[in-house]
Amino acid sequence: MSIFNFFRAAPRASAVQAKERLQIVMAHERAGRSGPDYLPMLQQELLAVIAKYVNIDENKVEVKLDRGGDCSTLEVNIELPAREQAKAAAAAKSAEKPAGNDDAAGKRAAGNAGAKKRI
């Protein structure tokens, strides 16, 4: 392959990327049209539940959404104050349940969004 072919082959990817990105974002948008957007509410309720047990500093809440082809992930990372973390651990123990993985504060909610319906 000559250097000319190399440069010529490089941009071929951009139209392919355009198509792939469109397919993913539009699958979500079409699915979203069939009902109200539940993500903001889901997020608020999740935070409310956690706030019942620990003091949450609103500035230390990080929300990430990744709309993927097959599934989406909503990642809510809440930084707990050191004291609260100990309390939460104790509460978990007294409930006689495993304390979960090391990232006890992180919550993941996955929603499927494969529908292709237009509204």
Next chain:
Amino acid sequence: MSKIIVMTSGKGGVGKTTSSAAFATGLALRGFKTVVIDFDVGLRNLDLVMGCERRVVFDFINVINGEAKLNQALIKDKRIENLYILPTSQTRDKDALTREGVEKVLNELSKEFDYILCDSPAGIERGALMSLYFADHAIIVTNPEVSSVRDSDRILGVLNSRSRRAEQGLEPVTQQLLLTRYDPERVERGEMLKVDDVLEILAIPLLGVIPESQAVLRASNVGMPVILDEVSNAGLAYSDAVGRFLGEDIEHRFVTPQKKGLFSRLLRRSA
């Protein structure tokens, strides 16, 4: 009964007005009595593209408000028999478009015309919604580019939920894709979405592919719909699209790069 067509896209600057002018002219050339209406209230431009800007006295909004009779606002094209333009207001805003007002004007036009073509403004606000509300048929003008394709999909959603036909549970608005500003050479280099890519994503039938063409600017400079430029690729492509719209079976042209000789390459005069 006349047929109401909307030329729509969501995104601005993709070629709705260019296509409306070309399409209306093409329908009239084939003998159908056609009127093309500018729904872009406040940003009147169809008159310039059609070359009748100096003849505008009353407009669409005047008729809606009862300040002028429909016949006073309709401009008869000087070149083509059967072709009329209903210009919009340059000074009002889109709130002047009431559903009842638009319906009244469309009903009156229906008695006289075979085709009523509505040139939609960009966006999905009042002006765009009013232009598509009464449509029987939608031509979705799309550029082979990510934001245009996404906005087209959004407009398809609006047509399927907020048009009169959707609201009243009638037969859905029929939809066809008009892919404009297509550059086969960039497609071949992998820099632009292919016709097939856009068709696969939007999943509606293809009405036509209009190539990127210098003839479009030349035509708008002189106020002549590009379809009248019978030596330009864009003009021919619009003509084909009108034929297909009317049910003719016409093969797509200008979707692959044209083999250019050295001479024409040196001259750089693509039509």
